Amino acid sequence: MIIRPKYTQVLAVSLLVLATLATLAILVFIIVFVLGKGLPNINAEFLFSNPEDMGRAGGIFPTIVGTVALTLTAICIATPFGVGTAVFLTEYTRESRITRIIRFGADCLAGIPSIIFGLFGFIFFVTYLRMGWSILSGSLTLAFMILPTIIRTSEEAIKSVPYSYREVSFSLGATLWQTVYKVVLPNALPGILTGVMLSVGRSIGETAAIIFTAGSSLRTPHSLFDSVRTMSVHFYILAREGLSNEKAYATATVLIVSILMINLSSYWLMNRFILRKTK
């Protein structure tokens, strides 16, 4: 039997549209479901007061502080190492067995389940280095987790900078480092930022690795050595222990909305950045 090209065309288009709609529908459903249950329970008090009675009442202020502190510290640790590694792999070495091994290692690191990172962080940072359950232990563990993402996205961003820019820079008497610093990195920045933003998202959403390393204290932290609870961990505990469904969904709503806002603002930043270079 011969199917006419006209029909296969119609069939293909309908299937593709269907797939897209299904994806969108699931996404919208999840967001609407969580927001619907969470939004009514959110107010200024919920955002800015301490939890009471294990989280059954009160707000989530310490977990917001905890999430921000943990994520920021992790990003600040991982970004210089990740970008540095990417620059070294792309600009300072030629493709060889060693660079392939490093890259393979990074890919393997990316595939390891987060609970393993958590266990490692617990054994190494919390116990062996005696950092205890703390922002420091947690963010170091998170940094290990997000390092591969930052390395690989930075590498791709650096590779996408046209070779001709480098050639121009060298021909004008630049050293390799001057070329990297003045030409390659500025032009790779939007791509590098994308990787960093992905990592922020992953850090905010992480629970398994954090329970093991940062603990689940409900107090507002005052230093890097204090134990904290992040919003994700708080949500997990509220839901698992059956403490309060309303508070759990409200926490989830804050999480989702903050991730949305971070993504939107980074897109805005990136666009502004690119516009400034070409206008």
Place this chain on the structure above:
Amino acid sequence: MTDRSKFIIENLNAYWSDVQVLRSININIVSNKILGIIGPSGSGKTVFLRTLNRLNDLVPEIRIDGRILLDGKDIYDPDVDPVELRKKIGIVFALPIPLPASIHDNVIYGPSLSGIRNRHKLDELVEKSLKSAFLWDEVRDRLTTSAMRLSGGQQQRLCLARILAMEPDVIMLDEPCSGLDPISTSQIESALTELKKEYTIILVTNNTKQAARVADNTAFFLMNEMIEYGPTDVIFTVPRDKRTIDYITGRFG
């Protein structure tokens, strides 16, 4: 020729992996003159240019032997820093490649690498270089806009200005007009004729007429060899080699 030599090149060979891409080139490049290098694509003109500022050092597959003396000093001596060498020998590539930054920042790229930070001195350099490249009048009131928004011809003149701001000794141009319209081309040519008072210029071109118009001396490259070299009027009127006649009369290439 009683003129002073800028470059003396002796028995220069270059290899790309196992393939020889330059065959025993011998040439004296004279100070404050324009040397035109003509020849078909793939004849080794670009590789030749890039050996002169050691840009080929960046390509590990390329190996060279022979001697290249700049003002009497071998530029491949171990104590010569290629970074410093490239500051003395500017190159304009075939396609205009402005860096994605403002016009002003493009021009000061070279000097700022050397650590010049003085705003006043930099502004002076920008104006002087853009004027010498015949571009100042078109961009003087929009120096802070992106260089990417200039036309192709303007971008190529910007690339020339960017090199002039380094205050080099030698200016090399690798088919600088291949993508440009006749008016932009003539602007570049006027700039070059003006600039040879201060600089030694090497102009690689696919366009034999361009060499005839602006070059003082002309070298003809074919199949990785230099076939003939002499004053432009001699090369274009009474060349010694039959292949040169064939090429400039358009019988091949």
